[in-house]
Amino acid sequence: MDRHRAALARAALLAVPVAFVAVFFAYPVATIVGRGLWPDGHLDLEPLGKVATDAELREVVWFTLWQAALSTVLTVLVALPGAYVLARYDFPGRRLLWAAVTVPFVLPTVVVGSAFRGLLEDDGPLGALGLEQSLAAILIAHVFFNYAVVVRTVGGLWSHLDPRQEEAARVLGASRWQAFRAVTLPALRPAIAAAASIVFLFTFTSFGVILILGGPRYATLETEIYRQTVDLLNLPLAAALAIVQVLAVVALLLVSARAQGRRAEALRLRAAGEVVRRPEGPRQRALLAANLGVMALLLGVPLAVLVERSFSVPGGYGLGAYRELGEVRRGTSLFVPPVEAIRNSLVFAAVATVIAVTVGALAAFALAARGRDRSPRATGRGVEMLLMLPLGVSAVTVGFGFLVALDEPPLDLRGSAALIPIAHALVAVPFVVRVMTPVLRAIDDGLRESAAVLGASPARVWREVDLPIVARAALVAAGFAFAISLGEFGATIFIARPDYPTLPVVIFRLLGQPGALNFGAAMAASTILMALTAIAIFAIERFRVGTVGEF
């Protein structure tokens, strides 16, 4: 193929995602950071110096980094076996479970915090462990929230890996572990690195978990930026901290790019239906049982606490809390019919998903194409990083940035509800890119070439070879984007917007007032949010495309 034309096509593909992130992320963040650095029109570097020299702030930066690193390692270790059994073993309810593991991911921290506290407080079931307000509580919650990221990102690729390669290694005398290390692990490396970098960014910018489960003694860059911006209105120091945050994220992404390998190897990908099989023998069944046990304990128990609370009424169980969701008490406008909140949530999620998948898929195509021909890698790397940055930058910085930057036509978006799906999409795009790129890169060129040699037109090669696998990956990515939008609360809270309350907003408002009815209704709304998430993801992924339509 004409290399010049290929480069042009790539540039065209990249233009949309780059423009999207530049306008809705880089420009607002640069504007608000600029205000902090140039307070009276001249550059003031003193706050940056303060971050570098102040012992307390250095401690905050250090804690932010190591708790995120530790959380990431733990999440990967706990979730990798889970990804394996969900990708490889066929058992009843597997598909539902694949959708259900995503549920924790969408729950507002304040709700999950209440479930964890119920378990961890002194007279709770796990009270004896003494984990209330501790680092351990933070770490467990981080694993709980991010389990799905690893399972789905890595499992998505694993379910298409041809098991015959590992089997061949075994036949040649390799032990199970050797075969895994030599064959499977290298193949999964890009997906693991992708998932790990997302988990790192999420825990790096974690806010509610730190405050609610860690207690007031723990501070991270994210909580400190919030404090400096919202409580103290100290924009110069907030800007300095935001710069540190961006630098740390860029450094991490450079490391992660290394880990992903110089050039992803094309893998033999197979339809998931051909890969998955029933567990055989006691060993495999034990592995499956152990992982299902981990999921039940780690994800199931806290969620069950919430569901249980939603059905508890004075003196027993009942539907009182759900009825309360439909009850108008003295015509208060706090009241939003749940149907309306559900509709708002679904509409925002649908729009955010379309934006995120479009923007993310274009980027993924361009980035994957770059991996195939031998073109300069630097641009691609830069773009990949730019797209990841929104995950690693404080929601307060972005929200206040919107406010000061997007205030003139044609981008006078302040006070517009359109900012909500846009903000959600910013968070979702990195997922789409990270889920799709490894799969696209792994599509076997040999398959393409044979199809071309056999006389297929480029369009037909695309339709028959790429599309089925691409569509699979795009659906997994869409499921993620949808879930992110359904549960997103932190970023949008800082955007001035007309009131279209979503489910998380309704939950938050209910929890903001005393009384058994409010609390019960909040738990009921959380249960509805959980069910909605599982159903939506299940439905999205049942949507079959081509022959690889399973999983």
Add this chain to the structure above:
Amino acid sequence: MRRAAVTVVLATLGLASTLLSACGSGGGDGNTLTLVTHDSFAVSDDVFAEFTEQTGVEVEVLPSGDAGAAINQVILTKDDPLGDVFFGLDNTFLTRATEEGVFARYESPELAAVPDQYELDPRHRVTPIDRGDVCINYDKAYFADNGLPVPQTLDDLTRPEYRGLLVTENPATSSPGLAFLLATVAQFGEDGWRDYWERLRANDVQVVAGWEEAYNGEFSAGEGQGDQPLVVSYASSPPAAVFFSDPQPAESPIGTVLASCFNQIEFAGVLEGTDNERAARELVDFMLSERFQEDIPLNMFVFPVRDGVLLPDVFVQFAEVPPEPLTLDPDEIGDNRDRWIEEWTDTVLR
């Protein structure tokens, strides 16, 4: 593939533009006023409808995060205001906003019906709308069951029989937490409050991030059935606990330690630079009218500032009003707030 991409891009742009035009952007035109406020703002649907009927002007509400985030957004956008009126500034943050020059002066004629003690801004940049008290609430059942007398003063809380019974919020992240810190400053003075907190700390006071965690999580009469029978909350929590129960109990399960209360007053103001100053002033007047003031208690669980407004039964029966709540001059709060929070953190958390 490229053609597909182009189609998708066009579709997205189309979608985006429909969204933008559908949602519009706030403020500006003569028949709509934008009320910038915090996320806890609430009012009955038909109340603003009445304002529209009277004036022909519609009100669009723009919730903008918690009280701190909302006022900071207003300050950051003062050259190009987000809306026409702001509601939700309280006396603990009063001076930050008034000194930044974000509010236009306006003395509402309705102020005649408001007691002078609530008018904290002599230059009338902001107008008082509602008031409440941050107080320590107690779990009546706990104290009855254990035969323990209810603490009567702030000093009582440092006595051994109340060891580990109080949960409060971090003043750096929570508005009631800040109000309680100010209550101790008002009570013990600049020289005594740190010593008081040292004694509280020695008596195992628990600190959590926000009101939700304290009340729903740790408070024994809250919904999470926590361990602490004393919590920093509001004087309006006892009526709210009754109102949001089914069936409603004859007596509130919680009470208020009246000597611990700190007075909070919330203000509204016309934003400097609004292009609809006349209507904005009318909205401030309306917020002081009986119609709006009457609607406040059951929506936001605070009290109206206007004299002679009929309170709902549940407030009359179950709300104990502190006769002399603690208070501090807004200028003194403004000058010292950040330092006090810093010193509190050193005293209690490190």
